[in-house]
Amino acid sequence: MDKKLKLGIIGLGTVGQGVVKVLSPFDDIEIVGAAVKNLSKKRDVEIKCLTDNPFDLANNVDIDVIVEVAGGLGVYDVLKTAIKNKKHIVTANKELLARHGSELFDLARENDVIIMYEAAVAGGIPIIYPIKSSLSANSFSSVAGILNGTTNYILTKMEEDNLSYHDCLLKAQELGYAETDPTGDVEGYDAMYKIAILSNIAFNKRIDIDKIYREGISNISSLDMKLADEFGYKIKLIALSKKMNDLSGNECLDIRVHPMLVSKNKSLADIKNATNAVMLDGFPVGEVMFVGAGAGEFPTASSVVGDILTIKSEFNSNGEILPMTVCHHSDYANQINIEDTINCYYLRIKAANTPGTIGKIGLACGKYNINLSCILQKGVNDDRSATIIVITEECYEKDINLMIKDVEQTSEVRVLNRIRVM
């Protein structure tokens, strides 16, 4: 008979309870104990040995694998202890991996254990392990995705029900899609951690998350949604990472999270509500897209338990580690500054409806070598001002910023919103 794989679980919140439920039919896996903050809290699942000190698990010689589904940076030292005690790690902790992944992977390599983290990016969607296995022949040129379900839900509602950002945020909070303090989601932090992890494995480089440009969705108005729709776009919070050359011709990574106008012809435009999607572009595979639930008790448990079973399957055969799961790179990526990135831009401009205003905008664009792709003025507002929509061709971010500064020097013109176009 196979040896039982013995787990210690850190965190028995929604995901932790999902993991325990999903594991119940697997007789060859035993939960030795779980660490929780509050020992007396009522839970859906029963664990024979609860502790409020996670180090009890990290130091327990009976445990083979630590399953960390608590989240946050507080578990860093616990995981280091567990790794030093030769325990494999399965974690869903995107923030910890994005901030301290390098140190943890180094430590894991030194201790001949592995860290699996399928659930850290895009919940139930298999993406981490497929990149490392089936897609391992590829050299990727870009990774782009809708990696945060909360913001995608809010943007979908804004678009479908023509509601304001704040009304949709409230609705998302009522339904439990958004937290009481929604900052981590709506300001793009969650998506930033995830794109850092994806960039790390797709491009085999260490990523400095402090260099990732990040912008949330709170500036998107339903007017922007409507205007984008007229031009054939939807507005999505896109996490993007692509290879490019910097101004000196050196290879670098352009990594960022911000709202984008996405052409309705692109598959990412069809991703609705809390669904996540990851689009990879590489050679030889071309474009592949993975779509599914990005969060939730059971989808996340699917990935966590998938990782546990993967370890289990290796564990039985010889106790050695899965070579594919070992992180071998130690170089930091050369990450480009947002000012040096190239984009098309949507600009929503409020201008005095006086002769020559459109001319001034056109001249300012010309001054910075920015070509226009579309320009539209639809009638005149009640206050006699005009709303003008401009969509540019590709230009440097620094040039669009200079152009905006320039055009706003005349008191009649204000750029009310600027959104990059995918």
Next chain:
Amino acid sequence: MDKKLKLGIIGLGTVGQGVVKVLSPFDDIEIVGAAVKNLSKKRDVEIKCLTDNPFDLANNVDIDVIVEVAGGLGVYDVLKTAIKNKKHIVTANKELLARHGSELFDLARENDVIIMYEAAVAGGIPIIYPIKSSLSANSFSSVAGILNGTTNYILTKMEEDNLSYHDCLLKAQELGYAETDPTGDVEGYDAMYKIAILSNIAFNKRIDIDKIYREGISNISSLDMKLADEFGYKIKLIALSKKMNDLSGNECLDIRVHPMLVSKNKSLADIKNATNAVMLDGFPVGEVMFVGAGAGEFPTASSVVGDILTIKSEFNSNGEILPMTVCHHSDYANQINIEDTINCYYLRIKAANTPGTIGKIGLACGKYNINLSCILQKGVNDDRSATIIVITEECYEKDINLMIKDVEQTSEVRVLNRIRVM
């Protein structure tokens, strides 16, 4: 230094040459030789040792892995010989796996070697290995997909350019998307092999392909396309496999390939041209979809080389086999007959435009307990006949067949097309 992994390649057609090109940067993998039909044919790639006898490779003691990208059933004995000689197999051969997979997997298990076949289903899309690894915690209820690029290209063209099936087939042949004899694609054989393989791994059962119901796309007219569009559907060739209970309450699999009306709200409706997509529904993951190129030199090579690298990565560590890739099931699925499946149906009916015709159709439906979801007659044709479109609610296939027989007994009514609805 790691030991080199030594390959023998059977077949140097489009995919075989793609594999050789994609392998070129991998210094730790050596192509010992390749077997081809025609030794003197000009090729894009150079192989030091060519043979026209694939058994030379199967019997070559220097070779660790046989990469079979020739296709067809002719290589069956070669692969058996290779397996008996303890060689791992990487194959893209859907027909062989669908017809003789069980025997090959049994033989591989006896000989402690593995068979990898990511490229056999949906080309470059990672789907086989993700089901076996990241998604291994799941119990699947259904697998559905657009698994044949040729037919999806033809259906997309019919829809977008309002052309006939035959015009679009000719166009697909001109562009190299369809073969001179297109039967394998347009009659659904290719998709049938693939859904058999997917059913096998998703449901852990052996599949008898002779029990898979199969229907091609040659009966789809551009009129059906247009009418489906009016009701909010696209028409796609869908390969489907789902768990259900048969009439005696026993669990069985409903596996089939045929055209379906797919609601525009479903993601599969958005899959265009030669793109493939696989949709899995399971617990705990929910719905996940994988989209990408289903064929072609490089996408297919991505999967073949991914499999080779997966074997290589294990091979280095200890020479043991990947437990996850071993096939353990030996039971045949209980496959349901198409007559006993439950579907909604689209019927395009030609009827004499006489009083009572719609009433007769309605009565016949009532007789077999078939509820109508939509019924539409749009004016009268030039020959005074009427085109009536009916979409039913769910009913047994045998009942819709009886109803059609019944209604056609009156000379005024002919059911010109019947398409199942997804």
